[in-house]
Amino acid sequence: MTETPSRRRAPAMEPDQRRAMIxxxxxxxxxxxxAAVTTAKIARxxxxxxxxxxxxxxxxxxxLAACMAEVLRPDDTVTHLEAIARDQPLAARLTEAAEVMRGxxxxxxxxxxxxxSVGRLRRPDLPRTHGDAGGSGDGTDGSDSRNSGTGDDGRAGHGGTRGPLPDREAGLAAPRAALAALFAPDxxxxRLPPERLADTFQMLLxxxxxxxxxxxxxxxxLVDLFLHGALxxxxxHPGSTGTPQAR
Known part of the structure; x- marks a missing residue:
């Protein structure tokens, strides 16, 4: 009689790896x-x-909180900024940087x-204003009952979003340092130190x-305006410097 081969199980993952995969x-x-996405859909x-x-x-x-925290992480953005070639003109460097930052x-x-749209999750302090992030699942599609339920404050049951989310300054500091390095060759x-220009360019973006x-x-x-001003x-007019004279 032919034996049926046993099914091989997928190798186990560390919890952090499993979290990242999910x-x-x-x-x-x-x-x-x-926020209407169900855990059944995510699992599939x-x-x-x-x-x-x-x-x-x-x-x-x-x-959901882990998803929000993941997109707030600046790691990939900093990696792309640091990969921009320094031997090209400043305008080209800043154009690449602006595309990376905007992405x-x-x-x-x-x-x-x-x-x-639903308002169940509190929005962390984000670089762009999109209103309070939130929402609730509908518990359909075979989702676990833990997908639904809100507390008295309109946040999710069990105390709403848990775990530390990156604050605004923490999310801006590393990209700002990478931007400053792009100014440094010039x-x-x-007219100003690279660090101050990087901060201003980041805020403009x-x-x-x-x-x-x-x-x-x-x-x-945006890059042309930043480098050359509004005028x-x-x-x-001939002889005009474009700047007011001190009296």
């Missing part, structure tokens, strides 16, 4: 469904049983916006990406 699977679903996307989620997360709110802010906006030609902007600047327009030299 968050990676959940992020696109959070963007698509917001991750290729695991639904119960596995609750071995590393207390409930669905904890998964990071857009990812934050996608997740925060998706979680904002230090002798700069954040302001230009706000949802209420009537006509957002393109990346090229068009070709349209200034």
């Amino acid at each position: 968050v990676a699977a959940a992020l696109p679903l959070v963007v698509e469904y917001g 996307a991750a290729g695991i049983g639904e119960g596995t989620i609750f071995r590393v997360f207390e409930d669905k709110d904890a998964v 990071h802010m857009d990812r934050i906006g996608d997740v925060a916006g998706a979680l904002a 230090r002798d030609a700069l 954040m302001a230009s990406g706000r949802p209420s902007a009537p006509e957002p600047l393109t990346t090229g327009e 068009d030299p070709a349209k200034q």
Whole structure:
């Protein structure tokens, strides 16, 4: 009689690895469904049983909070900023940097916006304003009962979002330092230290990406405006410096 071969089990993961895998699977679903995404959907996307989620997360709110914390992490953004070639002109460096930073802010906006419609999760202090992030699951699609339920304050049961979320300054400091390094090769030609210029450029990027902007600047327009100011030299009166004279 032929023996049926035993099914091989997938190798075990460390809890941190399992958490990262679940968050990676959940992020696109959070963007698509917001807080209404179910843990059953997340489990199917991750290729695991639904119960596995609750071995590393207390409930669905904890998964959503982990998704928000993940997009707030600046690690990948800093890596891309540090990879920008320093031997190209400053304008080209800043154009690349602006694209990287805007991509990071857009990812934050996608997740925060998706979680904002219901208001169950508190929004951390984000670089872009999208209203309070939140939402609730509908408990359908076979989801665990822990997917639903809110406390008296409108936040999730079990005390709402748990775990530390990166604060605004912590999320901005590392990208700002990477931006300063992009200014450094031109230090002798700069009007201000690279650190101050990096801070200003970062704030300009954040302001230009706000949802209420009537006509957002393109990346090229933003970099040109930052480097050369608002006045068009070709349209200034002869002899005009474009700056007020001290009296």
